[in-house]
Amino acid sequence: MEKTISNLSFLVPIVFGLFFLGHNDVVSVSGQLDNKFYDNKCPNLTRIVRNGVWSAISNDTRMAASLLRLHFHDCIVNGCDGSVLLDDTNNIRGEKNALGNRNSLRGFEVIDTIKTNIEKACPSIVSCSDILNLAVREAVYLAGGPYWNVPLGRRDGVTSSEASANAEIPSPFEPLANITTKFTNKGLNVKDVVVLSGGHTIGFAQCVTFKQRLFDFDGSGNPDPTLDLSLLSNLLSICPNQASSDTNLAPLDPVSIFKFDNIYYKNLINNTGLLMSDQALMTDNTTASMVQNYARYPYLFLKDFATSMVKLSGVGVLTGQDGQIRKNCRVVN
Template sequence: MERRLDAGAMIWRNCCISLLLLIMLVSSSTGQLTASFYDVSCPDAQATVKKVIRQALQTDSRIGASLLRLHFHDCFVNGCDGSILLDDTSSFTGEKTAPPNLNSARGFDVVDTIKTQLESACNGTVSCADILAIAARDAVVLDGGPSWTVQLGRRDSTTASFNTAKNDIPSPALTVPQLISKFQAKGLSTQDMVTLSGAHTIGQARCSSFSGRLYNFSGTGKPDTTIDKTFLANLQQQCPQGGNTNQLQPLDLGTPTRFDNQYYRNLQANKGLLNSDEVLYSTSGTTNSLVVSYAGNQNTFFDSFQSAMIKLGNISPLTGTSGQIRKNCRVVNT
């Protein structure tokens, strides 16, 4: 009797697994992402990603911001397909050396560590594009921010685009109308733009990204008048004319390694580091009102950030039989 029950239980278990695999296959072939994509094929995938990031944060407080930025820059170039991770070769120029990424995109070694561990546990299963999506979420959570359910099932591109990275990734010098246009081109709203800009509550930027505001704003030969005078004087000291343009300054003056709503409070105090930050508040209209709302209520910002990150991660993913699952995130499978 016990053997018959055991056999019946085993048949039931196998049927359930087969049904789940079938559902995953159908979802993949129809281009739909699903939170349960690796539940059977690599059940420890998300735990592995989080473990590696937690370890990396112990020696590099910037890594959370860097991983979040990698996902954003990846998705803005032909969709969330892991293309930013591809190294240049003698016959191929990828996105790493495009102006928005050159000498600033980082965290590739952490992605390599994650991929190596996942390949050991689940060979050829978890895509590099999905690693970036999970890593972005976990980076935010480990830095004190909100969590969200990451939709999975992306596959990796076999190409990358230097020119698209150069042209599509928003510049720190853009105005509000230009920022809105860049984000709308990716299916993201004005609110998404202001919300995702809040990622600048962690991380740093090079002097070259904002020095124009300090000395010759818009060709006037004078600093940007919207900058708080004390803040301006400090930035000029840290980023002198003719100095090291790769010198770093925190994007969030108050809590640069904690994911919170301090970024928006900085904007209200005219202490936004980048022009693309400060214009969100200094320009009247929707962006200004959103800055005020997020500065006044961190939960409102967190709720909006969760939704915006899910939308970002859904930009033109490769699914089904498109692309591939790279064995090494830096190179296309041979």
């Protein structure tokens, strides 16, 4: 399932302006965040992050999706504070151990490398949280998605909680209403649920996250009757009914696996969404209508995705004297 590429130029949108949200289009997420926050203190920041992400995706095309997931799992748990990056200590059992993260969350080494390079250029200036927010923007753009201005000035949290992550990260097995509640608890809304779910246009999922749909959807030993039969056949070959296949990977969007586009929504309309939580967007009139619109209008999806990412990046941020600027993203200073 790994794929290596030597030239990423074909992934970048041809017409930059069509996918770029300019300064005046940025959604205000905090009066203390500013996309020019580091212009004087660390002028090469964007270039360092971009080079680090470019190098990582060149070696592993899956990394774009991994960074996107890493960012979401950070922000949805106690806000965008870089707490997901913290290793465990004698006093902290952190988010890396949560059920939705353990043995599946990736990209930590990429952030470590970027942080090391930034520390050489601008010691103790740039937070790990801001690095992650910049990295995910570059990753999405390199995969063919939109480019947006990232409001900056976050500080890093000093603790991490496995229990919080278990409670707050949406699960692929949860009903849509539960997932929506987890979003609204963070100041997001139903539109953000549909838009940010579109991030599943890239990436892979472990078989364990959707096996129930293949073998015992409703407790009767039958597959999910809404699942496209061709997709079902393909997934059965990837995920045989044995525990050893639980960590096998299937693409979330088999049509354009590594390209950030709106095909994810077309898949839902065709009953070829991989996760139950994805296909569930078609079971509610409001969310289904949004899916139809994003399937029909790709530029609308790209524009709204950028807006929702800025909104997500403002959840629970630490600024001013709160938190700290960690020198090593894995440990508190």
